[in-house]
Amino acid sequence: xxxxxxxxxxxxxxxxxxxxxxxxxxxxxxxxxxxxxxxxxxxxxxxxxxxxxxxxxxxxxxxxxxxxxxxxxxxxxxxxxxxxxxxxxxxxxxxxxxxxxxxxxxxxxxxxxxxxxxxxxxxxxxxxxxxxxxxxxxxxxxxxxxxxxxxxxxxxxxxxxxxxxxxxxxxxxxxxxxxxxxxxxxxxxxxxxxxxxxxxxxxxxxxxxxxxxxxxxxxxxxxxxxxxxxxxxxxxxxxxxxxxxxxxxxxxxxxxxxxxxxxxxxxxxxxxxxxxxxxxxxxxx
Numbered sequence: 528x529x530x531x532x533x534x535x536x537x538x539x540x541x542x543x544x545x546x547x548x549x550x551x552x553x554x555x556x557x558x559x560x561x562x563x564x565x566x567x568x569x570x571x572x573x574x575x576x577x578x579x580x581x582x583x584x585x586x587x588x589x590x591x592x593x594x595x596x597x598x599x600x601x602x603x604x605x606x607x608x609x610x611x612x613x614x615x616x617x618x619x620x621x622x623x624x625x626x627x628x629x630x631x632x633x634x635x636x637x638x639x640x641x642x643x644x645x646x647x648x649x650x651x652x653x654x655x656x657x658x659x660x661x662x663x664x665x666x667x668x669x670x671x672x673x674x675x676x677x678x679x680x681x682x683x684x685x686x687x688x689x690x691x692x693x694x695x696x697x698x699x700x701x702x703x704x705x706x707x708x709x710x711x712x713x714x715x716x717x718x719x720x721x722x723x724x725x726x727x728x729x730x731x732x733x734x735x736x737x738x739x740x741x742x743x744x745x746x747x748x749x750x751x752x753x754x755x756x757x758x759x760x761x762x763x764x765x766x767x768x769x770x771x772x773x774x775x776x777x778x779x780x781x782x783x784x785x786x787x788x789x790x791x792x793x794x795x796x797x798x799x800x801x802x803x804x805x806x807x808x809x810x811x812x
Contacts, residue, residue: 528543528571528574528575528578528717528718528721529543529544529545529715529716529717529718529721529803530542530543530553530560530574530596530680530715530716530717530718531543531544531560531593531594531596531713531714531715531716532559532560532593532594532595532596532597532598533550533586533588533591533592533593533594534591534592534594535592536592536594536636536637536640539559539594539595539598540552540553540554540559541553541554541556541557541558541559541560542554542586543574543578543583544715545578545583549585550585550586550587550588550591551578551583551584551585551586552583552584552585552586553574553583555583555584556573556574556577556583557570557573557574559598559599560596560597560598560716561597561598561599561767562597562599562601562661562662562765562766562767562768563766563767565660565661565662565679565680565766565767566662566663566664566766571718592637592639592640593637593638593639593713593714594637594713595635595636595637595638595712595713596682596712596713596714596715596716597635597660597682597712597716597767597769599767600632600635600767600768600769601632601765601767601768602629602632602768602769603629603630603631603632603634603635603710603768603769603770603771604627604629604758604762604764604768604769604770604771605627605628605629605630605686605704605770605771605773606625606626606627606749606754606770606771606772606773607622607626607627607628607700607773608621608622608626608748608773609625609626609747609748609749609754609772609773609774610742610746610747610748610773610774610775610776611746611748612742612746612775612776613773613774613775613776613777613778613781614748615776616776616777616778616781617778617780617781621748622748624757625749625753625754625757625758627758627761628699628700628701628704629701629704630686630701630704630705630709630710630771631705633707634704634705634706634707634708634709634710635710635711635712635769636708636710636711636712637711637712637713637714638683638685638711638712638713638714638803638804638805638806638807639711639714639805639806639807640708640711640807641708641807641808641809641810642685642687642708642709642711642795642807642808642809642810643706643707643708643809643810643811643812644789644790644791644809644810644811644812645689645692645706645812646811646812648689648691648692648706649691649788650689650690650691650692650779650780650786650788651687651688651689651690651788651789651790651809652687652688652689652690652778652779652780652788652789653685653687653688653732653734653739653740653778653779653789653795653797654685654686654687654688654732654740654774654778655683655684655685655730655731655732655740655742655774655775655797655798655799656683656684656685656686656730656771656772656773656774657681657683657684657725657728657730657744657751657771657772657799657802658681658682658683658684658712658769658770658771658772659678659681659725659751659754659755659769659770659772660678660679660680660681660682660716660767660768660769661677661678661679661755661764661765661766661767661768661769661770662677662678662679662680662719662766663676663677663679663766664677664763664764664765664766665677665755665759665763665764665765666759666763666764667759667760668755668756668759668760669756670756671750671752671753671756672752673756674751674752674753674754674755674756674759675719675751675752675755677755677759677764678719678751678755679716679718679719679766680716680717680718680719680721680722681716681717681719681722681725681799681802682712682713682715682716682717682769682802682803683712683713683714683797683798683799683802683803683804683805684710684711684712684769684771685710685711685712685795685797685805685807686704686709686710686771686774687706687708687709687710687711688703688704688709688778689702689703689704689706689709690703690779690780690788691703692706706812707812710771711805711807712769713803713805714803714804714805715802715803717801717802717803721801722801722802725744725750725751725752726744726745726747726750726751727743727744727745728743728744728799728800728801728802729741729742729743729799729800730742730743730744730774730775730797730798730799730800731797731798731799732777732795732796732797732798733795733796733797734787734789734793734794734795735793735794736794739777739778739779740774740775740776740777740778740797741775741777742774742775742776742777743775744772746775747772747773748773751772754770754772755770758770789809790809791809791810791811792808792809792810793808793809794806794807794808794809795807795809
Protein backbone atom coordinates (compact mmCIF):
# COMPACT_ATOMS: atom_id res chain seq x y z
CA UNK A 528 0.00 0.00 0.00
CA UNK A 529 0.97 3.61 -0.56
CA UNK A 530 -0.02 5.52 2.57
CA UNK A 531 0.17 9.30 2.80
CA UNK A 532 -1.13 12.30 4.71
CA UNK A 533 -2.67 15.32 3.04
CA UNK A 534 -3.77 18.78 4.11
CA UNK A 535 -2.32 21.88 5.68
CA UNK A 536 0.66 21.54 8.01
CA UNK A 537 -0.46 20.30 11.39
CA UNK A 538 -3.91 19.32 10.14
CA UNK A 539 -3.13 16.47 7.74
CA UNK A 540 -5.53 13.58 7.31
CA UNK A 541 -4.66 10.00 6.35
CA UNK A 542 -5.01 8.90 2.75
CA UNK A 543 -4.11 6.09 0.40
CA UNK A 544 -3.01 6.05 -3.23
CA UNK A 545 -4.70 3.04 -4.77
CA UNK A 546 -3.34 0.73 -7.45
CA UNK A 547 -4.98 2.83 -10.16
CA UNK A 548 -3.37 6.06 -8.94
CA UNK A 549 -6.56 7.42 -7.34
CA UNK A 550 -6.22 9.29 -4.04
CA UNK A 551 -8.51 7.84 -1.36
CA UNK A 552 -9.59 9.23 2.02
CA UNK A 553 -8.67 7.05 5.01
CA UNK A 554 -9.97 9.36 7.72
CA UNK A 555 -13.13 7.28 8.19
CA UNK A 556 -11.08 4.11 8.61
CA UNK A 557 -8.08 5.12 10.73
CA UNK A 558 -7.24 8.12 12.88
CA UNK A 559 -3.81 8.78 11.37
CA UNK A 560 -0.76 7.12 9.89
CA UNK A 561 1.64 6.73 12.78
CA UNK A 562 3.52 4.13 14.78
CA UNK A 563 0.34 2.94 16.50
CA UNK A 564 -1.25 2.11 13.13
CA UNK A 565 1.88 0.43 11.77
CA UNK A 566 2.07 -1.82 14.83
CA UNK A 567 -1.61 -2.82 14.54
CA UNK A 568 -1.95 -5.65 12.03
CA UNK A 569 -5.74 -5.71 12.36
CA UNK A 570 -6.02 -2.01 11.53
CA UNK A 571 -3.74 -2.40 8.52
CA UNK A 572 -5.85 -5.35 7.36
CA UNK A 573 -8.95 -3.13 7.56
CA UNK A 574 -7.24 -0.53 5.40
CA UNK A 575 -6.27 -3.18 2.84
CA UNK A 576 -9.75 -4.64 2.79
CA UNK A 577 -11.37 -1.23 2.32
CA UNK A 578 -8.93 -0.39 -0.47
CA UNK A 579 -9.49 -3.72 -2.23
CA UNK A 580 -13.27 -3.29 -1.98
CA UNK A 581 -13.12 0.19 -3.53
CA UNK A 582 -14.98 1.46 -0.48
CA UNK A 583 -12.78 4.45 0.33
CA UNK A 584 -13.98 7.93 -0.69
CA UNK A 585 -12.11 9.64 -3.50
CA UNK A 586 -10.11 12.79 -2.73
CA UNK A 587 -9.51 15.51 -5.30
CA UNK A 588 -5.73 16.04 -5.29
CA UNK A 589 -5.93 19.46 -6.95
CA UNK A 590 -4.35 22.03 -4.69
CA UNK A 591 -4.02 19.52 -1.88
CA UNK A 592 -0.73 19.66 0.02
CA UNK A 593 1.05 16.38 0.69
CA UNK A 594 2.47 16.26 4.20
CA UNK A 595 4.97 13.83 5.71
CA UNK A 596 3.50 10.33 5.37
CA UNK A 597 4.08 9.57 9.05
CA UNK A 598 2.81 11.43 12.13
CA UNK A 599 4.34 11.52 15.60
CA UNK A 600 7.75 10.26 14.55
CA UNK A 601 9.69 9.13 17.60
CA UNK A 602 13.24 9.55 16.33
CA UNK A 603 15.11 9.86 13.07
CA UNK A 604 18.28 7.76 13.09
CA UNK A 605 20.72 8.45 10.26
CA UNK A 606 23.53 6.40 8.78
CA UNK A 607 26.51 8.31 7.37
CA UNK A 608 28.96 7.28 4.65
CA UNK A 609 26.91 4.21 3.74
CA UNK A 610 27.58 4.05 -0.01
CA UNK A 611 30.91 2.93 -1.46
CA UNK A 612 30.87 5.64 -4.13
CA UNK A 613 29.92 8.42 -1.68
CA UNK A 614 32.70 7.48 0.74
CA UNK A 615 35.15 7.53 -2.17
CA UNK A 616 34.04 10.94 -3.47
CA UNK A 617 34.50 12.52 -0.02
CA UNK A 618 37.92 10.93 0.45
CA UNK A 619 36.76 8.84 3.41
CA UNK A 620 37.62 5.24 4.11
CA UNK A 621 34.56 2.97 4.08
CA UNK A 622 33.57 2.66 7.75
CA UNK A 623 34.10 -0.63 9.55
CA UNK A 624 30.78 -0.16 11.34
CA UNK A 625 27.78 2.03 10.52
CA UNK A 626 28.22 5.72 11.35
CA UNK A 627 25.17 6.73 13.39
CA UNK A 628 23.81 10.20 14.09
CA UNK A 629 20.39 11.73 14.71
CA UNK A 630 18.01 14.24 13.23
CA UNK A 631 15.30 15.69 15.43
CA UNK A 632 11.80 14.62 14.42
CA UNK A 633 10.84 18.28 13.99
CA UNK A 634 13.15 18.56 10.96
CA UNK A 635 10.65 16.43 9.02
CA UNK A 636 8.44 18.28 6.53
CA UNK A 637 6.37 17.32 3.51
CA UNK A 638 7.99 16.20 0.26
CA UNK A 639 7.21 19.41 -1.59
CA UNK A 640 7.46 21.88 1.28
CA UNK A 641 9.93 24.77 1.20
CA UNK A 642 13.44 24.01 2.45
CA UNK A 643 15.07 26.87 4.33
CA UNK A 644 18.73 27.72 3.82
CA UNK A 645 20.01 28.56 7.33
CA UNK A 646 21.12 32.08 8.12
CA UNK A 647 24.82 32.43 7.44
CA UNK A 648 24.96 29.18 5.45
CA UNK A 649 27.29 28.91 2.49
CA UNK A 650 27.48 25.11 2.32
CA UNK A 651 23.95 23.72 2.26
CA UNK A 652 24.02 20.35 0.48
CA UNK A 653 21.62 17.77 -0.90
CA UNK A 654 21.35 14.01 -0.16
CA UNK A 655 18.70 11.66 -1.55
CA UNK A 656 18.17 8.73 0.84
CA UNK A 657 16.07 5.62 1.35
CA UNK A 658 14.14 5.96 4.62
CA UNK A 659 13.15 2.85 6.56
CA UNK A 660 10.07 3.08 8.79
CA UNK A 661 9.93 0.75 11.78
CA UNK A 662 6.70 -1.18 12.44
CA UNK A 663 7.55 -3.38 15.43
CA UNK A 664 9.56 -2.72 18.58
CA UNK A 665 13.14 -3.83 17.86
CA UNK A 666 15.66 -4.71 20.60
CA UNK A 667 18.85 -6.70 20.08
CA UNK A 668 17.79 -8.24 16.80
CA UNK A 669 19.91 -11.25 15.88
CA UNK A 670 19.46 -11.77 12.15
CA UNK A 671 18.80 -9.95 8.91
CA UNK A 672 15.53 -11.83 8.50
CA UNK A 673 14.40 -10.69 11.93
CA UNK A 674 15.44 -7.13 11.12
CA UNK A 675 13.40 -6.95 7.91
CA UNK A 676 10.40 -8.39 9.74
CA UNK A 677 10.45 -5.25 11.91
CA UNK A 678 10.25 -2.90 8.91
CA UNK A 679 6.80 -1.47 8.17
CA UNK A 680 7.76 0.28 4.94
CA UNK A 681 9.96 2.67 3.03
CA UNK A 682 9.93 6.28 1.87
CA UNK A 683 12.00 8.90 0.08
CA UNK A 684 14.00 11.15 2.41
CA UNK A 685 16.03 14.26 1.64
CA UNK A 686 18.82 14.49 4.22
CA UNK A 687 19.59 18.17 3.70
CA UNK A 688 22.95 19.04 5.30
CA UNK A 689 24.95 22.16 6.09
CA UNK A 690 28.58 21.08 5.63
CA UNK A 691 30.29 23.98 7.40
CA UNK A 692 28.08 23.49 10.45
CA UNK A 693 28.58 19.72 10.21
CA UNK A 694 32.35 19.55 9.72
CA UNK A 695 34.01 22.85 10.53
CA UNK A 696 32.20 24.12 13.62
CA UNK A 697 33.38 21.55 16.16
CA UNK A 698 31.50 18.78 17.93
CA UNK A 699 29.40 16.16 16.20
CA UNK A 700 27.61 16.16 12.85
CA UNK A 701 24.31 17.16 14.45
CA UNK A 702 24.81 20.92 14.02
CA UNK A 703 24.74 20.51 10.25
CA UNK A 704 21.84 18.10 10.16
CA UNK A 705 19.15 19.62 12.40
CA UNK A 706 18.28 22.96 10.83
CA UNK A 707 14.55 23.47 10.33
CA UNK A 708 13.01 21.78 7.26
CA UNK A 709 16.15 19.63 6.77
CA UNK A 710 14.29 16.31 6.33
CA UNK A 711 11.57 16.31 3.66
CA UNK A 712 9.89 12.88 3.76
CA UNK A 713 7.49 11.16 1.38
CA UNK A 714 5.31 11.50 -0.61
CA UNK A 715 4.26 8.01 0.43
CA UNK A 716 5.02 5.38 3.00
CA UNK A 717 5.15 2.28 0.83
CA UNK A 718 4.51 -0.87 2.86
CA UNK A 719 7.29 -3.43 2.95
CA UNK A 720 5.30 -6.05 1.02
CA UNK A 721 5.56 -3.80 -2.06
CA UNK A 722 9.37 -3.50 -1.79
CA UNK A 723 10.61 -7.08 -2.15
CA UNK A 724 14.29 -6.08 -2.31
CA UNK A 725 15.36 -2.81 -0.68
CA UNK A 726 18.83 -3.33 -2.18
CA UNK A 727 17.54 -2.97 -5.75
CA UNK A 728 16.24 0.60 -5.77
CA UNK A 729 17.49 3.41 -7.97
CA UNK A 730 17.90 6.86 -6.37
CA UNK A 731 18.16 10.12 -8.33
CA UNK A 732 18.39 13.82 -7.49
CA UNK A 733 18.37 16.94 -9.67
CA UNK A 734 19.29 20.54 -8.85
CA UNK A 735 17.71 23.12 -11.16
CA UNK A 736 17.05 20.35 -13.68
CA UNK A 737 20.62 19.01 -13.73
CA UNK A 738 21.07 15.39 -12.62
CA UNK A 739 23.44 15.30 -9.63
CA UNK A 740 22.91 11.89 -8.03
CA UNK A 741 22.11 8.67 -9.89
CA UNK A 742 22.75 5.66 -7.69
CA UNK A 743 21.38 2.40 -6.43
CA UNK A 744 20.89 0.91 -2.97
CA UNK A 745 22.97 -2.04 -4.20
CA UNK A 746 25.95 0.26 -3.48
CA UNK A 747 25.19 0.42 0.24
CA UNK A 748 28.09 -0.66 2.43
CA UNK A 749 25.66 -1.82 5.11
CA UNK A 750 22.37 -3.03 3.61
CA UNK A 751 19.01 -2.18 5.13
CA UNK A 752 18.73 -5.43 7.09
CA UNK A 753 22.17 -4.96 8.66
CA UNK A 754 21.46 -1.31 9.47
CA UNK A 755 18.27 -2.20 11.36
CA UNK A 756 19.94 -5.15 13.14
CA UNK A 757 22.98 -3.07 14.07
CA UNK A 758 21.09 -0.03 15.35
CA UNK A 759 18.92 -2.29 17.53
CA UNK A 760 22.04 -3.28 19.46
CA UNK A 761 22.49 0.29 20.70
CA UNK A 762 18.95 1.60 21.11
CA UNK A 763 15.38 0.38 21.07
CA UNK A 764 13.57 1.10 17.84
CA UNK A 765 9.84 1.71 18.15
CA UNK A 766 6.99 1.71 15.63
CA UNK A 767 7.08 5.07 13.88
CA UNK A 768 10.84 5.54 14.17
CA UNK A 769 12.65 6.36 10.91
CA UNK A 770 16.12 5.38 9.72
CA UNK A 771 17.72 7.36 6.88
CA UNK A 772 20.13 4.88 5.31
CA UNK A 773 22.70 7.10 3.57
CA UNK A 774 23.24 8.73 0.19
CA UNK A 775 25.04 7.75 -3.03
CA UNK A 776 27.73 9.78 -4.76
CA UNK A 777 27.02 13.17 -6.31
CA UNK A 778 26.64 15.53 -3.36
CA UNK A 779 28.05 19.06 -3.62
CA UNK A 780 30.70 18.28 -0.99
CA UNK A 781 32.26 15.69 -3.27
CA UNK A 782 32.53 17.94 -6.34
CA UNK A 783 35.49 20.08 -7.45
CA UNK A 784 35.87 23.68 -6.34
CA UNK A 785 33.93 25.86 -6.49
CA UNK A 786 31.49 23.39 -4.98
CA UNK A 787 27.91 24.08 -6.12
CA UNK A 788 26.24 24.32 -2.73
CA UNK A 789 22.57 25.22 -2.60
CA UNK A 790 21.28 28.79 -2.47
CA UNK A 791 17.88 30.39 -2.02
CA UNK A 792 15.97 30.09 -5.29
CA UNK A 793 17.38 26.68 -6.21
CA UNK A 794 14.96 23.83 -6.92
CA UNK A 795 15.78 20.28 -5.85
CA UNK A 796 13.90 17.24 -7.18
CA UNK A 797 14.51 13.66 -6.07
CA UNK A 798 13.02 10.22 -6.47
CA UNK A 799 13.45 6.55 -5.60
CA UNK A 800 12.08 3.74 -7.75
CA UNK A 801 8.56 2.88 -6.65
CA UNK A 802 8.59 5.28 -3.69
CA UNK A 803 7.65 8.54 -5.40
CA UNK A 804 9.17 11.92 -6.10
CA UNK A 805 9.83 15.15 -4.17
CA UNK A 806 10.30 18.75 -5.24
CA UNK A 807 11.50 21.61 -3.03
CA UNK A 808 12.21 25.25 -3.69
CA UNK A 809 14.82 26.72 -1.36
CA UNK A 810 14.32 30.01 0.44
CA UNK A 811 16.30 31.90 3.05
CA UNK A 812 15.50 31.21 6.68
